Amino acid sequence: MLEAVASYDMWIWHLFFGMDGSNNDINMLNQSPLFDSLRKDRAAPSPFEVNRHVYSFGYYLADGIYPDWTTPIKGYSTPIDKPRKTFTKFQAIARKDVERTFGVIQGRFAILKTPAHVMSVNKMRRIMCSCIVMQNMTQEDNAFALSTWEQEWLDKPENRPRRNIRRRVKDRRSREKEIRNRNIHDQLREDLTAHI
Template sequence: MASYLLACDSDSVDVRIIQLIQELDEESEVEFVPRIPRVRGYIPRNRESAAQRLWNDYFADVPVYPAKKFKRRERYDALGRQSFTTLQKCTSVIRQLAYGLSPDALDEYLHMSEKISVLCLDNFCKCIIDLYKSRYMRSPTTIDVARLYSAHEEKHGFKGMLSSIDCMQWEWKNCPVAYKGQYTRSDHKKPMIMLEAVASYDLWIWHAFFVMTGSNNDINVMNQSPVFDALKKGITPSAPFEVNGHQYTKGYYLADGIYPDWATLIKGMSCPTDEPRIKFTRFQASARKDKERAFGVLQGRFHILSQPSRTLKVNQMRRVMECYLILHNMILEDNDFALCKWEERFITEERANRAQRVRNRGRDQDVVTREIRDRAVHDQLTEDLIEHI
């Protein structure tokens, strides 16, 4: 281009430059698309009446709520100084759980020492477990199983699917030196404890097992977890279903490739050879993301899970994890996202039915264990699901 311009006189060079500029302008011209203006939504909040109501409730000469009502839980030490209020303790706990703050980071705002913050967190977790574990970490009832079957068949196309099962790790930062070899796995290089969880489409956690050291894999965790204990004891609700003309008596969980070929576990295929198996593997991988979404929501909602644990004892870590799971399910129910609602009459009926099943059970647990681990049933169920999907 430069040699061509040098070979021309000045007038022709100017004309050629103008032509090139016009050509570039024509090539770079883009069709104008008018921008649609965005209208910001406005919510007419009556802030004046809210401020007046708050003043009347607490700060007026004759308030609605007297000071004695809130001071009845306050305590005093031997020097006559007032202890930390319930509001201060709960604020410390919530900030540790939701924001992942270290206990000593709250000293400037709440004037609370690290020791007291850790103690408040542990006591809070104990109270949550004692009060709400029986409701929010319950086993599925007969009504719950029917709802899970229906929802998973509608969303994923899998008949007889209960939930998805998998494990996640939580790093233990303050692990004692004497325990590091026991809690460290070669591929992670840091101490951690594994959580085995079962999650359904609505992200509800139906089962959690959080005591295994990080040196184990998913199979070791499952072999020692109580995920199938109720099924072995014969106290689970009856959950038959039919796929491709074959009857099955037990529901199943979706799992990844490391899990064994059991009748209660359905896996994808590592090397599918034809279109039906490719489609089945794709659907299975898509449905198995329920538990991955559940883990992601847990870590996003409670930021302390996305950071290494600062506790010094295994039992404290276990209580904190169990408290997270209960609060997670509680939030799902409160936001009306849960598939299975808490209905007292169904729970009462299920407890009576479970007691009756315990009295009537007569099968040997070894027989049920062999049925759970039956590979022939696993292969037949997999083929039926391939045909169904």
């Protein structure tokens, strides 16, 4: 299975590949390092405001299989009114950016069209990561450069939290609970619907 975060400009920001066998998207999300920087308090602050509500974390547009956590925002399964239908339509259009990105990658690198059952998982991982790196290099040549802002933020000593082990464990549990908060997910989705 492959988990990826891509933006409209076909830049791939996150890749998690592996997890062979009978795993579903929920198992993948639970083992993914996507939210590790949030859980471990290493993420740069990214508060934003929508509809006069302030949110602590950024969000990702996801499909319907993902749980109702704070950060993966999905469309409504059965939109009942025009604002919800509009939000679900816009959300589906934005999610197509990931599919378009991987369509371009498959068109650019013929090796991705070969049957996967003839390769080991490790070989598939290396091939996929290499193709993604080359895709991002192509995008960088087209003036889509990766920002170093987050690393610069982490390099400043005043931004690195210094806590004892008990405090770190307590903070991690608190952040985990906040990431998995369904009420924040529902409120953010409603605010984004009203915003659109």
